[in-house]
Amino acid sequence: MQWVRGKKSSLLQALLGTGAILGTAFAVTTLILFVAGAPPLSAFYYLLSGSLGTWLKVAQVLTGWIPLTLCACGLVYSFRIGLWNIGVEGQVVAGAVAATFVLRLGAESGSPVVVLFLAFLGGLLGGSLWAVIAGFLKIKGGVNEIFGGLGMNFVAQGITLWLIFGPWKRPGVGSMSGTELFAPQFWLPTVAGLRLSPVGLALTVAVLLGSAWVLGRTRLGLALKGIGSNPKAAYLQGLKPNRSILIAMGLAGGCAGLAGTFQVTGVYHRLIPAISSNYGYLALLVVMLANYRISAAPAIAFFFVCLNVGAIQLPMMLQLDSSLSGIIQGALVLAALLVYGWRKRKLTMET
Amino acid sequence: MGITLRDIHKRYGTVHANNGITLHVTEGSIHGILGENGAGKSTLMKIMAGYVRKTGGTIFLDGKPVEYAQPAEATRLGIGMLYQDPLDFLSLSVLENFMMGRRGGLSSGKAGYREQLKDLADAFSFHLDPDRAVRELTVGERQQLELLRLLALGVEVLILDEPTTGITSLQRRLLFEALKKLADGQKTVLFVSHKLEDVEMLCHKVTVLRAGRVSGEMDRPFHTPTLLQWMFGVPPAPPPCAGGRRGKLALAMEHVSAPGGRTGLRHCSIEIHEGEVVGLAGLAGSGQDVFLRVAAGLNKPREGKMHLIGENMAGKDYHAFKARGVTFLPAARLEEGLMPGLSITEHLALRQERGIRILWNEAQKAAFQIIRRFRISGNPLSTPESLSGGNQQRLLLGLIPEDPRVLLLEDPTRGLDLESVRWVWQQLVSFAAGGTCILFSCAELDEILQVSDRVLVFYNGMMVKDVRACDTDLMDLGQAIAGKG
DSSP states (O other), X not given: OHHHHHHHHHHHXXXXXXHHHHHHHHHHHHXXXXXXXXXXXXXXXXXXXXHHSSHHHHHHHHHHHHHHHHHHHHHHHHHHTTOOOTTHHHHHHHHHHHHHHHHHHHTSSSOHHHHHHHHHHHHHHHHHHHHHHHHHHHHHHOOOHHHHHHHXXXXXXXXXXXXXXXXXXXXXXXXXXXXXXXXXXXXXXXXXXXXXXXXXXXXXXXXXXXXXHHHHHBXXXXXXXXXXXXXXXXHHTTOOHHHHHHHHHHHHHHHHHHHHHHIIIIIISSOOTTTTTTHHHHHHHHHHHTTTOTXXXXXXXXXXXXXXXXXXGHHHHHSOOTTHHHHHHHHHXXXXXXXXXXXXXXXXXXX | OOEEEEEEEEEETTEEXXXXXXXXXXXXXXXXXXXXXXXXXXXXXXXXTTSSOOSEEEEEETTEEEOOOSHHHHHXXXXXXXXSSOOOOTTSBHHHHHHTTOOOOTTOOHHHHHHHHHHHHHHTTOOOXXXXXXXXXXXXXXHHHHHHHHHHTTOSEEEEESTTTTOOHHHHHHHHHHHHHHHHTTOEEEEEESOHHHHXXXXXXXXXXXXXXXXXXXXXXXXXXXHHHHHHSSOOOOOOOOOOOOOSEEEEEEEEEEOOTTTOEEEEEEEEETTOEEEEESSTTSSHHHHHHHHTTSSOOSEEEEEETTEEOTTOOHHHHHHTTEEEEOSOIIIIISXXXXXXXXXXXXXXXXXXXXXXXXXXXXXXXXXXXXXXXXXXXXXXXXXXXXXXXXXXXXXXXXXXXXXXXXXXXXXXXXXXHHHHHHHXXXXXXXXXXXXXXXXXXXXXXXXXXXXXXXXXXXXXXXXXXXXXXXXXXXXXXXXOO
16 A cells, blocks of 8 residues: 555654754854864763762752643643744743632641542642633633743733742741742652652653553644644634634643642742742753654653753763754754754655 | 746655656746646645745756755746745734835835835825735625736746635636736736636637646637647536435524624524525625534624524524534635644544544544545544645544534535535535535635535625525626625
C-alpha cells in the first residue's frame, strides 16, 4: 500500500529535522561560548554533571520537571484548538493562590491528607477559572486570547502581591519572601534524603497519560484538533467551537493550576511573589519545540530543566552567567521553528 | 513573444503530474489548454509562471532557453499568470492593488498610476472604481483588476487559469473581447479551461492534456467529438435528468428577510417539497447565497417565518437545523468545508456521536468505504489539502450524513470536469430519489436546466422567478437573471 511508504519517509524526515535542530542549537551555543571566551566542552560537561551528576541533582531536576510538564500538558490542549494560551503563567499563579487559600482555611482543623487533596482540587479549579475567563473574553468579546491572557497574567500577579503584603502578610510585616511557611504536615511528603515528591511525580505522569489519551483517543481530542484546523468547517460538521474553546481553556488552565499547587505544596511551602518560576512561559517553548505534540513534551521538559539546574554551576566553575541555559533553550526553539517552517513551506511549494 | 516548452516533467513524489510535455505557443495567438481535473494543466501553468519548479525540461522564450524559479522573475521576463482565485490584497483599494509589485522610487505618485489604471480600464471597457476596497468587488472585477495590473507590469505572455469560473456572462464577454484585443496587439494568451464552449469560442489553437501528457493538438475550426475523446478517452454522457416528483412539504419560508452577502435576502416566500431538485440561478451574490445560508440556519432571518419538516425554526441555530436533517455544503471546500491537517479517517471519526472514545476501526472502515464509493483518489490517511479540487468535492459529498432531508449546496460542481460533474449529479439525484430535497446554486445555467425540477432566479436580493425547469429555457432565465424577467 502506498500510504505506508509515506509514513516511513516522514519518519526519516523527522529524524533529519531533529538532527538539524540539535545541530543548529549546538553550533549557536558553541559559537557564543567561544565569543565569551569559555571552553565549550567544559561548559557542556558542567551542564551535564550539574544536572544529572548526583541523585540529589536528579531529584532537583524532577522537582522542576513536574510543574513544567504539567504546564506543557495544558498548553497542548489550547494549542490543539488553535489558541495561544499566553495566560498560562497567570493560570499557574491563580492555581497557587487558590491552593494557598485552601491550605490556610484547612490549617486549623482538617487532616493533612484531606486538606492537601482539597488544595490540589482548589488549584485545579483556580487555574481553570483563570483560563476560562480568557476564553469567555475571546468568544463573547472577541478579545484575542493572547491579549486577554497577558492581561490576566498581570491581574494574577497583582493579586498575589496584594495578598502577600496585605491580608496574608506574615505576622508583623509583609515581605517579598512570601507568606508564612505552612506547618510541615501540610507539605507534600518527599522521599527520604531527596527532596522529591512521589505524589507530585505520580500526579504528573497521570496527567500526561490522561492527556495523551484524551487528545489521541477521544472524540473531545479530535474535536479540538478539527476546530483548531478549521473552525468554520468544524461548525458545519456539527461541532461547537465556542463550547470547545472553553473546555480546552479549562483543561489547559487546570493543568497549569496543578503546577501552581505543586509549587506551593511541594517546593516553596508558602506563597511567594514569583511562585510560577516562569514555568508557564518556559512551557510555551517546550511545546513549540515538541511541535505541539504531547509525546515529545516530557523529554523536552526534562532536558530544559536539566539546562536550568546545570547552569547554576556555570558561574562558580567557569565564571559564566547561568543565563546560558536560556540561550540554549532559545536557540533550540528558534532552530525548531525554522525547521518546521521550512518543512511546511516545502510541503506547500510541492502541492 | 512566443513561448516553447520542451519535454517538461514534474514529479510530486510518486505522482508524475507532467510527463514530457512539449508545446509551442505562437506570438499573438490565443492558445487553449484543455483537460479534465488532474490532467496536469494547473501544474504546467504554474511551472510557466514560476510558481512551481519543474523537475526536467526547458522553456524557451522567442527561441532562447530561460531559467527562473519565482513568479517575480517570470514577470520580469514578461510572463504573467491570472490565478483561478485572484491573488490580491483584500483590504487594500483597487488602486493600491494596481500599484502592487511595481518598481519605482518612493516618489512614484499615485496620480500617475490612477491615470494609467483609468486609461487601461477604458481601453477594455472595464469599470473599476480606483478607491473601492478590493474586498467589495466580485470575482470578475478582481480578475479585471489583476489583468490590468499584469499588463501594466509589461507582461507579454498572459496565462489564465479557468478564468470564466464564477464570473457573470457580461464579465465573460468583456474578458473575451479584451483577450482578443491583446492577441491582436501581439500579446500571447494561454487560456486554461475545462469548458469546451469557451475554448471553442475564443482560441486559435488548442492543446489537450490527459494524465500528464499531450493527447492532441488542433487548430481552428475545432471538431468537438475529437476534443472530447482526447480529454476523456470516451465522450461522457450528458447528466441524467431527474423526473418530476412531489413529496411532502420539507422547507417553507414566509416573507423571510435576512442580512448577509452583498444584497441580503428580501421578502422571500417559498415552499419546497421532498424529492425536489431546485436550482438557484442568478448573478454571483444576488441573494441565492444568503438564501442557502438562511435555509441552513447559518444566517438568522431578520423577519419572516421558516418551517422545516413541519417545525417552526424561529430562533433556532444551525445545530437544530442539522439535527432536523439539513446539510449545507459550502463552495469554498478547503476554507469552509474540510479541515486541513485532518485525515479522511479523522473527518469520519468526528461524525461519531456516541461515547467518549473514538472507534478508530469503525472510522477507518468508513473511510475505506467512502473512498471506494466516491472514487476518491487518496487513502484513509490523506488530508484534504493533498487532494485535488475534484477529490475534495467527492470527500465533501462523502461526508453528507445518512439520509439527509434537505441538502443545500453552494456551487457543487465548481471547477470539476464534465465527467466529475456527471458523476456528482448521479450521486445527488440518488439522494433526491430517496426523498431528499436538494437546493443548489450554480453559475452554469445549462447545468441548472439539465438537473433541476424547478428553478428559482435571484436578482438583487429578491427571488424574481420560480418556474418548473421544463417550462423555461436559457433565454428566459437569462433575462430574469439580468433583471428583465
